Amino acid sequence: MPDHHRLAFLAEQGSDADFFSAEAIDRLHRCLEHTPLNPMAEFQVVCRTADIAVGDAKCFEISGKRIGVYRLTEGFYAIDDPCPHAGASLARGCIEGDVIHCRIHHWGFGIKDGLCREPHFPQHNVQTYEVRVQNDEVSIRTPPHERDYRLNERLM
Numbered sequence: 046m047p048d049h050h051r052l053a054f055l056a057e058q059g060s061d062a063d064f065f066s067a068e069a070i071d072r073l074h075r076c077l078e079h080t081p082l083n084p085m086a087e088f089q090v091v092c093r094t095a096d097i098a099v100g101d102a103k104c105f106e107i108s109g110k111r112i113g114v115y116r117l118t119e120g121f122y123a124i125d126d127p128c129p130h131a132g133a134s135l136a137r138g139c140i141e142g143d144v145i146h147c148r149i150h151h152w153g154f155g156i157k158d159g160l161c162r163e164p165h166f167p168q169h170n171v172q173t174y175e176v177r178v179q180n181d182e183v184s185i186r187t188p189p190h191e192r193d194y195r196l197n198e199r200l201m
């Protein structure tokens with residue numbers, strides 16, 4: 046059984062023991078990496094690479110959505126910008142490693158995976174978007190990954 050099917054099955058069965066293991070968390074992250082993209086999605090250019098310094102972020106409005114684009118040493122990443130807690134702009138928060146901390150109440154979110162790092166509110170994840178860099182242009186693919194974050198709720 047493929048990993049993502051097994052994880053969905055375990056979620057249905059309520060097998061908490063497996064979900065708390067480091068191996069299960071690692072499997073979930075690998076599944077999220079390989080979640081199929083929406084075939085209708087398209088890349089839209091948002092800025093040039095030089096517009097965002099390493100360790101910085103900027104917010105762009107794309108198709109009526111506010112999306113934050115982050116530049117880490119590993120590359121560019123994009124996540125929904127409104128903080129799921131009270132709507133503050135995450136891109137204006139504080140980047141620590143690959144986590145963005147909201148400037149209002151300091152909740153943390155994974156820049157690469159969109160997962161909420163708050164142990165008491167793990168269901169408040171933010172959507173991630175595929176980013177492409179070509180000819181010094183940064184593009185974001187929308188609509189986003191079609192990820193089932195209910196799996197993450199069971200990890201915490």
Ligand code: FES
Nearest residue numbers: 128130131147150
């Ligand atoms: S508004 Fe972001 S943590 Fe409260």
